[in-house]
Amino acid sequence: MGVEAEDFSVKVIRTETVAPNQPWHDHWLPFTNLDLLVPPFDVGSVFCYKKSHESTDVTTMVDALKASLSQALTLFYPLAGEIVRNCAGEPEIHCNNKGVDFIVAAAEVKLHELNFHNPDVSFEGKMVPKRSHGVLAIQVTTLKCGGMVIACMFDHRVTDGYSANMFVSSWANMTRSQPPSFLPSFRRSVLNARHPTIYAPSTANMFLSLSNLPSLQTDKKCESNDLDQDFNISRMYYMEGDQLKRLQLLASENGCQSSKLESFTSFLWRITAKFMEDSGHVDHICNIAVAVDGRRRLSEGEGVEKENIMDAHFGNVLSIPFGRIQSKDLKDMPLSSVANKVHKFLKSAANKEHFLDLIDWVEDQRPKPLMSRPFAGTEKAVSIMVSSGQQFSIMDKMDFGWGKLVFGSCYVPMTRRDCYVMTMASPVKDDDWVVYMHLPRKHLNYVETHASHLFKPLTTAYLKL
Known part of the structure; x- marks a missing residue:
């Protein structure tokens, strides 16, 4: 290897x-x-x-x-x-x-x-x-x-x-x-706020002001978990296209097909709950968040010029909707039921009004620093951020003049304590994925043991290097 x-x-x-x-x-x-x-x-x-x-x-x-x-x-x-x-x-x-x-x-x-x-x-x-x-x-x-x-x-x-x-x-x-x-x-x-600002209560519930955290963290009921977040490590896997299609089939029901990202996120969410229960963390919440890009959403209905402006915008244009379920309730849930919950919270953020609301809500909080609610450490929970890199199509774009890119990936420093997962297109097989995971060591070992048919170690042999 x-x-x-x-x-x-x-x-x-x-x-x-x-x-x-x-x-x-x-x-x-x-x-x-x-x-x-x-x-x-x-x-x-x-x-x-x-x-x-x-x-x-x-x-x-x-x-x-x-x-x-x-x-x-x-x-x-x-x-x-x-x-x-x-x-x-x-x-x-x-x-x-x-x-x-x-x-x-x-x-x-x-x-x-x-x-x-x-x-x-x-x-x-x-x-x-x-x-x-x-x-x-x-x-x-x-x-x-x-x-x-x-x-x-x-x-x-x-x-x-x-x-x-x-x-x-x-x-x-x-x-x-x-x-x-x-x-x-x-x-x-x-990305200026509207005047007057207006937003739905659900938008205001997505983030917390850091100024509110000390009082929350002093409550013994909200002590941080003991999952050794200090020892997060990174691993990379490939997922075969046939396995992804089977996962997608399991996550779909009643003629409503879940996307591959929804299916993957649902599986990751549920196996995390199983890990929590099997490792003795039976009173924890499982949070799963998915990054949603707002560039095209914010230009909806405003013509080509606005689309071009948003396509060229340099900075962060993300929302991170999330779902939260007690691990004991999630671990045995049918994958299609989990996928329905993922679809529901993603749909709530995949529209123009959500991003306008989010911009307005931040305006009313300034200058207080803010943090995504699942990652604020205010409850006994494991929280994972999932991001999709498929849309970047980097393989043909990162040519510096001496040959095509043979492999590209994100990389999260070991000092980061948050849990992060990114899915990427495979550089060698169109239907496969490469998955980057930054999680606690025990969590990753559990995934490798219980889902080896899905998560296969990324090797230079697979990458044809």
């Missing part, structure tokens, strides 16, 4: 700061109301490439990446800034052109030797940079086989997955002397 962590070393050759080649005037860019819903998390992206068939040497390739990065940062200039607090205490971006850390390293390992099933072994502290300051850090690591790994670490408050994809694909295009794939928009007014 791969070598162990101690079997290869990574040497940092140099660390530089890359700034926009045409600096913008120093200014402050406020967060939108939807940005303000995102906690100060880091999230990474990893892109793997085989040895180039061209005769280009490594130094030339790295120099090309550095030069095009400077050009890309001219368009995506907030990534070269820093997050500061304004006079109201809210975070915003100081667009000061300080640049991003650009690390060049060499690893004593070949691409086919990397352990993709346990990415913490291959990437944590080795090929994925730590973001020490600023908004973005990038590391380019050359491999013994002539391959390369490009890894980015973003401050999630500035960019969601869609926006990160905008940046990296544009950077790749510019490295090939092609036009950027996107011209980003930072027009904050497109």
